[in-house]
């Protein structure tokens with residue numbers, strides 16, 4: 001009797017523990033928000049999708065957990081961003097289970113496909129290093145996002161051909177919503193807003209987005225990965241650049257405390273120059289609250305468009 005009571009206690013403890021630390025096991029396991037969002041739109045309620053990097057966490061410096069590895073090994077499809085972003089993946093084939101299809105999403109798009117109106121600027125394509133760096137955040141270009149949805153759709157159909165019709169319809173509906181946003185923003189930009197400049201107090205995550213729409217995004221941090229080491233003279237230089245451009249909007253990254261932007265804001269306020277901070281989202285990750293509200297890539301794209309138009313309409 002005592003033995004039964006003890007094991008019952010153990011079981012209850014395990015259940016409580018399991019409830020406190022939710023499993024990341026799912027049919028489809030993803031490392032980052034964009035592919036999580038694309039996959040869940042395609043499958044609807046037919047398959048489960050999980051996101052390894054928790055809401056709110058920094059993507060570039062993420063360390064994998066043993067629970068993540070278990071989830072990857074038991075998944076049917078594992079979608080990661082790239083070896084440059086998910087640096088904890090040394091050998092993609094070795095981390096998967098025997099029945100897991102591994103998808104390196106960065107190998108599933110063509111940079112200029114769908115781009116009928118304007119090619120990427122020649123300077124971007126001439127410089128190999130720049131070319132490589134700018135594509136580190138390849139998902140920020142909505143036309144690339146549409147290609148990624150196609151690639152993920154193909155893999156999902158291969159795993160579960162039974163629901164192909166539904167998956168295709170879901171993918172098309174989501175692609176259409178992104179494409180409509182793209183078309184209307186593109187038309188807005190072509191209508192007298194090309195080659196305007198905005199200032200971004202973050203790392204260089206959105207330059208591909210800028211190239212797509214002929215929008216010049218001047219980033220405070222030269223690098224393509226977050227870097228907090230700025231001297232005060234660099235900050236003042238950037239603040240002066242913002243003032244000379246006569247703009248009242250400074251864009252900031254999602255999720256991070258905008259330390260540098262607040263310093264620039266207060267530096268300019270000393271001479272009565274008002275600066276409003278607005279988020280320009282790089283889609284790296286979303287907050288816990290946004291996750292609960294089921295915020296999508298398309299929502300974030302729409303918010304970005306609104307934030308940019310707010311500035312350009314004033315200039």
Ligand SMILES: [Zn+2]
Nearest residue numbers: 205224225226
């Ligand atoms: Zn980044």
